Amino acid sequence: MLFDSYQPENFHDEMFQSRGCPRPHYQAVMDAINGLQGSEFQQRQTAVEAAFMRSGVTFTVYSDSQGTERIFPFDCVPRVIPALEWQRVERGLVQRLNALNLFLHDLYHDQRILKDRVIAPAYLLGAKHFRREFMHSSVPRDIYVHICGSDLIRDRSGNYLVLEDNLRCPSGASYMLENRSALKRSFPELFERAGVRPVDHYPSELLKVLQHCAPAQFRGDDAPQAVLLTPGVLNSAYFEHAFLARQMGIPIVEGRDLLVRDQKVYMRTTAGPLQVDVIYRRIDDDFLDPSVFRPDSMLGVPGLVQAVRAGHVTLANSIGTGVADDKVVYYFVPKIISYYLGEEPILPNVETFLASEPTDCSFILENLDKLVVKAANEAGGYGMLMGPWASRAEIEQFRRLIEANPRNYIAQHPVSLSRHPTWCGEQFEGRHIDLRPYILCGEKVTVTPGGLTRVALRKGSLVVNSSQGGGSKDTWVLQS
Amino acid sequence: MSPPPSSLPEETHCRPKSSVMLARVAGSLYWMSRYLERAENQARLIDVNLNLLLDFGHLSSSQLKDHWLPIVRSSGDEELFARLYQNADNRSVTEFMSLCRDNPNSLISCISAARENARQVRDQISSEMWEVLNEAHHFIQRSRPQDLWHQGASAFYERIKRYSHLFQGITVSTFSRNEGFEFIQFGKYLERADQITRLLDMKYHILLPTAAEVGGALDSAQWHAILRSASALEAYRRAYVSEVHYLKVIEFLLFDPHFPRGLRFCCQEMAHFIGLIEQHHCPPEGHSASRRFAGFCARLEREHVRAVVQRGLHEYLDEAQLEIAEAGNLLYQNYMYHPAVDLNAEIRFHQQQEQQQQSEPQQQSEPLQRQTADSTVTEATSKALDPDRNPR
Numbered sequence: 123m124l125f126d127s128y129q130p131e132n133f134h135d136e137m138f139q140s141r142g143c144p145r146p147h148y149q150a151v152m153d154a155i156n157g158l159q160g161s162e163f164q165q166r167q168t169a170v171e172a173a174f175m176r177s178g179v180t181f182t183v184y185s186d187s188q189g190t191e192r193i194f195p196f197d198c199v200p201r202v203i204p205a206l207e208w209q210r211v212e213r214g215l216v217q218r219l220n221a222l223n224l225f226l227h228d229l230y231h232d233q234r235i236l237k238d239r240v241i242a243p244a245y246l247l248g249a250k251h252f253r254r255e256f257m258h259s260s261v262p263r264d265i266y267v268h269i270c271g272s273d274l275i276r277d278r279s280g281n282y283l284v285l286e287d288n289l290r291c292p293s294g295a296s297y298m299l300e301n302r303s304a305l306k307r308s309f310p311e312l313f314e315r316a317g318v319r320p321v322d323h324y325p326s327e328l329l330k331v332l333q334h335c336a337p338a339q340f341r342g343d344d345a346p347q348a349v350l351l352t353p354g355v356l357n358s359a360y361f362e363h364a365f366l367a368r369q370m371g372i373p374i375v376e377g378r379d380l381l382v383r384d385q386k387v388y389m390r391t392t393a394g395p396l397q398v399d400v401i402y403r404r405i406d407d408d409f410l411d412p413s414v415f416r417p418d419s420m421l422g423v424p425g426l427v428q429a430v431r432a433g434h435v436t437l438a439n440s441i442g443t444g445v446a447d448d449k450v451v452y453y454f455v456p457k458i459i460s461y462y463l464g465e466e467p468i469l470p471n472v473e474t475f476l477a478s479e480p481t482d483c484s485f486i487l488e489n490l491d492k493l494v495v496k497a498a499n500e501a502g503g504y505g506m507l508m509g510p511w512a513s514r515a516e517i518e519q520f521r522r523l524i525e526a527n528p529r530n531y532i533a534q535h536p537v538s539l540s541r542h543p544t545w546c547g548e549q550f551e552g553r554h555i556d557l558r559p560y561i562l563c564g565e566k567v568t569v570t571p572g573g574l575t576r577v578a579l580r581k582g583s584l585v586v587n588s589s590q591g592g593g594s595k596d597t598w599v600l601q602s
Numbered sequence: 603m604s605p606p607p608s609s610l611p612e613e614t615h616c617r618p619k620s621s622v623m624l625a626r627v628a629g630s631l632y633w634m635s636r637y638l639e640r641a642e643n644q645a646r647l648i649d650v651n652l653n654l655l656l657d658f659g660h661l662s663s664s665q666l667k668d669h670w671l672p673i674v675r676s677s678g679d680e681e682l683f684a685r686l687y688q689n690a691d692n693r694s695v696t697e698f699m700s701l702c703r704d705n706p707n708s709l710i711s712c713i714s715a716a717r718e719n720a721r722q723v724r725d726q727i728s729s730e731m732w733e734v735l736n737e738a739h740h741f742i743q744r745s746r747p748q749d750l751w752h753q754g755a756s757a758f759y760e761r762i763k764r765y766s767h768l769f770q771g772i773t774v775s776t777f778s779r780n781e782g783f784e785f786i787q788f789g790k791y792l793e794r795a796d797q798i799t800r801l802l803d804m805k806y807h808i809l810l811p812t813a814a815e816v817g818g819a820l821d822s823a824q825w826h827a828i829l830r831s832a833s834a835l836e837a838y839r840r841a842y843v844s845e846v847h848y849l850k851v852i853e854f855l856l857f858d859p860h861f862p863r864g865l866r867f868c869c870q871e872m873a874h875f876i877g878l879i880e881q882h883h884c885p886p887e888g889h890s891a892s893r894r895f896a897g898f899c900a901r902l903e904r905e906h907v908r909a910v911v912q913r914g915l916h917e918y919l920d921e922a923q924l925e926i927a928e929a930g931n932l933l934y935q936n937y938m939y940h941p942a943v944d945l946n947a948e949i950r951f952h953q954q955q956e957q958q959q960q961s962e963p964q965q966q967s968e969p970l971q972r973q974t975a976d977s978t979v980t981e982a983t984s985k986a987l988d989p990d991r992n993p994r
Binding site: 176178364368373374379381393420 | 737882
């Protein structure tokens with residue numbers, strides 16, 4: 123039996139309560155897989171990988187001059203979340219995104235939260251992604267973040283914690299969908315009687331959100347014209363851009379396909395220019411409009427910001443949302459939730475220390491070898507110090523960095539991420555995982571039942587990012 | 603004179619949105635289709651010629667050179683070949699035309715260009731179409747010259763041809779009959795028409811027939827090979843029920859109205875798709891491709907093979923190539939290609955507008971300000987939106 127020798131060890135294991143004793147919601151998965159030989163499992167695993175390659179579910183490796191394409195490693199054992207557990211996660215995520223949208227609206231208008239001294243103004247007004255240019259400029263239906271991908275982890279007792287919010291251009295939703303369809307093809311028997319909630323309505327939900335947020339001035343009888351703006355085929359997430367555009371049936375455009383005249387955005391079609399109402403952009407603020415932000419950006423559309431401000435086109439997500447996923451602002455999200463909603467946060471943060479607070483700072487500097495230090499604005503697992511595993515030199519380097527610019531750093535106790543049985547070529551071993559669910563905000567806030575479970579494939583590693591040796595799993599939310 | 607930018611919106615909503623297509627997308631579909639067709643023709647050509655050599659027994663190196671060089675020449679890559687290889691023989695030519703990444707017309711380059719164009723319009727084509735091209739790409743990327751010989755060259759070329767056929771079949775069964783389809787088909791027939799002229803021209807270079815050689819064994823084998831390179835041998839036999847005679851071969855490949863790889867058929871199809879494409883739009887004054895190309899097609903119908911050969915086949919083929927290329931150019935310029943926006947002019951323009959807005963305290967001053975804005979704008983606007991599109 124394939125799981126006989128599996129060791130949960132001293133972690134929260136998603137599948138096993140203790141050695142040989144699966145959690146009830148995993149029983150069916152275990153029985154199905156235990157019926158296979160190791161070689162059979164490996165065969166199906168290989169077949170899935172070949173299928174990903176064939177259909178081009180790949181990302182481009184930048185460092186390689188040949189532009190090699192790799193698949194995002196996929197592990198065939200699904201991660202299972204029981205219905206009750208999910209309900210709580212879902213409520214927590216909805217609560218969080220509602221609060222963050224209220225916060226962004228307030229921050230770009232009256233700034234009550236600053237006047238009431240809930241957060242010191244310096245933290246926000248000095249934040250890298252705060253866009254002063256957008257003060258007092260309104261967005262359709264007051265929605266700033268339409269698409270959110272918050273990263274969740276579970277601690278040693280199995281509590282769900284929010285590790286970070288991704289409020290700019292969260293990626294990975296296409297992998298959530300491709301993983302599901304790959305697993306259905308390769309392990310159909312797993313799905314029998316399991317009662318897994320489907321995820322494939324995500325693209326149509328996303329399209330509804332985009333159309334819901336069309337500019338107030340939109341007067342057409344037809345549906346508003348939405349497009350997906352990509353940096354181009356060379357971008358590592360191009361597969362996802364093309365995938366989502368295809369699933370939604372909207373054109374995928376590059377900056378050079380768009381043109382702004384009279385504060386309106388047009389795309390250049392075979393029949394001449396045609397007006398665009400909503401842009402699902404997968405380009406960061408900085409590169410959107412070279413006439414306002416980075417002048418060297420070849421990806422953007424000159425005049426786009428003016429068109430947005432004039433209310434002729436909607437961007438999803440809006441400009442300036444990055445201020446709310448700054449890791450320093452993350453520290454304040456529980457307060458933000460209580461301030462705007464008058465509720466206790468359902469999903470707690472990981473305990474966080476701010477280097478810019480003198481007492482916290484001295485604590486951080488004294489305990490660099492025990493803490494995880496993160497730069498406020500980095501993503502993808504970069505700009506991080508993993509204290510307990512770091513060398514002396516790395517620690518000293520971060521000490522200097524923190525002392526030079528305390529506003530830019532936070533620290534957290536390392537969380538021992540939960541583990542999940544993962545196929546390692548010959549047998550199952552425990553690997554650390556996280557969860558990125560996808561939250562959409564249109565007429566109301568909805569969470570797709572599932573998400574992207576990322577796996578740190580290297581033994582012992584806590585870094586799940588695809589750029590650093592991470593893989594993924596299909597994520598099941600059960601109907602009951 | 604370029605239209606003032608404010609006159610745009612009215613004309614923009616007259617088209618149903620379902621048929622909206624970016625000019626860039628049209629261009630990618632067209633090139634995707636051309637490159638794949640080119641690969642298929644090339645694969646057949648190499649395969650047939652490798653096969654033909656088997657009939658000749660041992661050949662000296664100069665004979666081999668005479669055999670292969672016209673083939674290299676037909677795609678216009680002779681110079682490049684001479685730089686990369688010393689001798690023209692089975693291996694060098696086959697490698698050059700199949701797996702050489704430095705040769706822009708090699709199979710590996712064509713397939714990867716087709717696939718790269720498909721990738722750029724991945725959202726527009728069906729998954730099945732994409733998967734064929736992607737698979738072809740991975741297959742040829744994995745292939746090494748030694749495998750090619752080891753596992754049999756014929757099987758290799760067979761597989762390339764199959765990918766192309768599979769792609770065409772899937773396209774017909776999964777792609778909606780919209781403008782995109784028209785660009786795909788137009789690209790395919792244009793490439794095919796061009797290839798058939800090159801194929802015949804190549805024979806012209808190989809063979810400067812003396813009276814004695816015409817009808818001889820070598821001559822006959824070569825005309826067979828030409829037919830097979832166009833996948834036309836069986837169709838020819840059905841049409842003529844007679845020996846392979848060079849005049850009939852030329853007549854069949856150039857003027858047969860029914861054979862789908864023949865020049866006349868391909869040109870009819872091109873004319874058909876040009877007509878459909880131009881129906882959606884009003885082509886710029888004096889730049890209508892359909893009118894011009896219709897004239898060429900009419901001439902094809904009236905042509906007699908003997909007259910053509912008497913006047914000079916090579917000259918005739920040259921002329922046809924020019925007509926075909928011109929049709930492609932007109933369509934490309936009119937619908938698939940928008941000159942790149944001058945980014946710096948655009949940035950300046952929008953920054954000026956921005957400043958003007960900020961310094962516009964009263965509405966009264968607006969008309970004047972607008973005018974100044976317009977005059978600074980003309981440069982950028984005319985480049986980007988003027989229907990008299992700049993040549994490349």
